[in-house]
Amino acid sequence: MNLERLPNEEKLGLCRKYYLCGFACLPFLWLVNVVWFFREAFRKPAYTEQTQMKTYVKRSALGLLFWFTVLTTWITIFQHFRAQWGAVGDYLSFTIPLGTP
Amino acid sequence: MANNTDDVENNMAQREAAQAPEPTQKPQEASGTRLRSSGGSGAGGGVAEGGSRGNDSSPEQNGQAPTAHPQVVENEEDEDEEMTLKYGAKHVIMLFVPVTLCMVVVVATIKSVGFYTKNDGQRLIYTPFPEETDTVAQRAVNSILNATIMITVIIVMTLVLVLLYKYRCYKVIQGWLFLSSLLLLFFFSYIYLKEVFKTYNVAMDYFTLAIIVWNFGVVGMMCIHWKGPLRLQQAYLIMISALMALVFIKYLPEWTAWLILAVISVYDLLAVLCPKGPLRILVETAQERNEPIFPALIYSSTMVWLVNMADIERPNRNSAEVGLPQQNTHGEAVASPAPASPSPDDGGFTSTWINQQQHQLGPLQSTEETRREIQQMPSARPPVEDDDEERGVKLGLGDFIFYSMLVGKASATASEDWNTTLACFVAILIGLCLTLLLLAIFKKALPALPISIFFGLVFYFATDNLVRPFMDKLALHQFYV
Numbered sequence: 156m157n158l159e160r161l162p163n164e165e166k167l168g169l170c171r172k173y174y175l176c177g178f179a180c181l182p183f184l185w186l187v188n189v190v191w192f193f194r195e196a197f198r199k200p201a202y203t204e205q206t207q208m209k210t211y212v213k214r215s216a217l218g219l220l221f222w223f224t225v226l227t228t229w230i231t232i233f234q235h236f237r238a239q240w241g242a243v244g245d246y247l248s249f250t251i252p253l254g255t256p
Numbered sequence: 257m258a259n260n261t262d263d264v265e266n267n268m269a270q271r272e273a274a275q276a277p278e279p280t281q282k283p284q285e286a287s288g289t290r291l292r293s294s295g296g297s298g299a300g301g302g303v304a305e306g307g308s309r310g311n312d313s314s315p316e317q318n319g320q321a322p323t324a325h326p327q328v329v330e331n332e333e334d335e336d337e338e339m340t341l342k343y344g345a346k347h348v349i350m351l352f353v354p355v356t357l358c359m360v361v362v363v364a365t366i367k368s369v370g371f372y373t374k375n376d377g378q379r380l381i382y383t384p385f386p387e388e389t390d391t392v393a394q395r396a397v398n399s400i401l402n403a404t405i406m407i408t409v410i411i412v413m414t415l416v417l418v419l420l421y422k423y424r425c426y427k428v429i430q431g432w433l434f435l436s437s438l439l440l441l442f443f444f445s446y447i448y449l450k451e452v453f454k455t456y457n458v459a460m461d462y463f464t465l466a467i468i469v470w471n472f473g474v475v476g477m478m479c480i481h482w483k484g485p486l487r488l489q490q491a492y493l494i495m496i497s498a499l500m501a502l503v504f505i506k507y508l509p510e511w512t513a514w515l516i517l518a519v520i521s522v523y524d525l526l527a528v529l530c531p532k533g534p535l536r537i538l539v540e541t542a543q544e545r546n547e548p549i550f551p552a553l554i555y556s557s558t559m560v561w562l563v564n565m566a567d568i569e570r571p572n573r574n575s576a577e578v579g580l581p582q583q584n585t586h587g588e589a590v591a592s593p594a595p596a597s598p599s600p601d602d603g604g605f606t607s608t609w610i611n612q613q614q615h616q617l618g619p620l621q622s623t624e625e626t627r628r629e630i631q632q633m634p635s636a637r638p639p640v641e642d643d644d645e646e647r648g649v650k651l652g653l654g655d656f657i658f659y660s661m662l663v664g665k666a667s668a669t670a671s672e673d674w675n676t677t678l679a680c681f682v683a684i685l686i687g688l689c690l691t692l693l694l695l696a697i698f699k700k701a702l703p704a705l706p707i708s709i710f711f712g713l714v715f716y717f718a719t720d721n722l723v724r725p726f727m728d729k730l731a732l733h734q735f736y737v
Contacts, residue, residue, distance in 0.1 A: 156489070181474055187485065233464070237461075248461055249453070249465045252457040
């Protein structure tokens with residue numbers, strides 16, 4: 156999908172849809188939104204829909220940051236304390252490494 | 257393949273069938289899980305640009321643009337000639353990269369994750385005869401029977417697809433494709449992740465895993481079936497082709513796999529080129545109706561803004577419409593998931609094919625179909641736009657799958673590891689080059705499988721049985737040539 160060919164309203168609509176859908180626990184979608192529309196929103200000369208697009212991209216970036224911190228924290232905690240948690244740790248684990256306690 | 261669409265679909269169907277879900281003990285499920293993957297999608301390739309070497313074709317290929325503007329004839333022609341040439345080579349390279357990436361992913365997985373080469377004793381429902389038999393003759397017979405069953409399933413699937421398309425059951429086709437890609441993106445990637453984590457002995461919790469699979473799947477569905485960045489879409493298509501190929505490699509016993517590859521190539525050839533071939537019928541029907549075909553599992557290298565040709569509406573389909581200049585124009589629309597109307601060509605064909613396969617295979621999956629959906633091009637194309645954007649080259653996903661399957665099998669089972677793998681890889685690329693060249697010359701949909709698979713098979717068996725002992729002997733005697 157080539158953004159160049161789209162009229163501005165459609166670009167805005169697309170950005171908006173990506174932003175809204177990202178609320179369904181989809182940080183990856185927000186990442187795609189930020190990367191894809193970054194140039195459109197910030198590097199292109201101004202056009203009417205651009206301000207709206209900027210807010211969407213900024214909010215997507217914020218949401219992405221939030222998810223990133225949450226996931227990193229959780230993964231760190233899990234990897235560090237998994238062995239100590241015993242049964243609960245095993246229950247939470249999808250794959251359990253062999254050998255190490 | 258230019259006409260690969262047909263083939264692709266067939267392949268897809270087969271693939272679908274082949275992709276029995278892990279627990280092969282459950283036949284129904286197995287069938288279900290078959291990935292309809294884009295085997296069908298294979299149809300697609302074709303160099304859009306390259307083809308037009310001809311004077312007349314150049315203008316067509318390059319799209320309406322040249323013809324649109326009044327220009328000095330000689331210069332035009334020269335420029336067109338040059339442009340065509342340049343585009344041709346570029347498009348070939350544009351197809352090399354995704355094919356290579358897909359193969360690299362498959363080979364890397366085969367080499368590192370033992371799961372895909374381990375023989376669990378499970379088989380797909382489509383290959384019920386075991387290959388661990390007492391005598392060689394029995395094994396040969398079993399593999400021939402397996403291959404026959406598979407090819408029959410694929411043929412039936414293709415026919416069902418053609419029928420569905422003929423009788424305008426578009427919803428069925430689309431639903432099928434949707435389910436297929438759903439299965440592929442969620443279930444198979446889940447299994448893949450599980451095996452990779454097991455191999456690298458990494459602990460993973462359900463929560464993180466759920467987030468990963470959910471994100472991967474949903475964004476994949478959006479990119480493939482709706483709108484998304486081109487690069488991401490291409491990446492997803494490559495990934496699902498690789499997943500499909502891995503499933504095939506795991507679940508098809510050796511001799512069966514090689515036989516199936518050979519038979520599919522022959523079928524591809526027949527289905528696309530014979531006047532009564534199902535794929536050809538599909539393409540022609542789509543053309544007659546002048547409607548976009550569901551963007552099926554077709555990999556498009558660039559987004560092409562549609563330049564509609566007034567005369568021909570070529571079904572983009574999987575067939576390697578690429579070759580055709582006229583098709584390009586139409587196809588362009590098709591090929592690129594441009595916002596414009598969906599190109600009917602690509603998608604439609606494969607979808608139906610896949611759909612059929614899906615039906616045949618079972619309630620589940622139709623990944624292939626979903627893939628086809630991906631290239632959905634908007635139906636309402638804007639009026640002819642002169643756009644000298646590059647035409648994308650399209651190759652069906654089925655072709656990706658079978659190429660990767662060949663190279664993966666070679667790396668999994670060859671005794672001389674890297675030599676054979678590399679030889680097969682080179683053979684397939686050479687075959688692809690030749691196919692694209694033919695596409696440029698003939699300018700119509702062509703099957704992409706036969707030449708590459710034939711070269712690949714020849715190289716595999718020759719390297720494994722002739723070159724390897726030779727190299728071993730040389731190394732043994734420290735004799736350098």
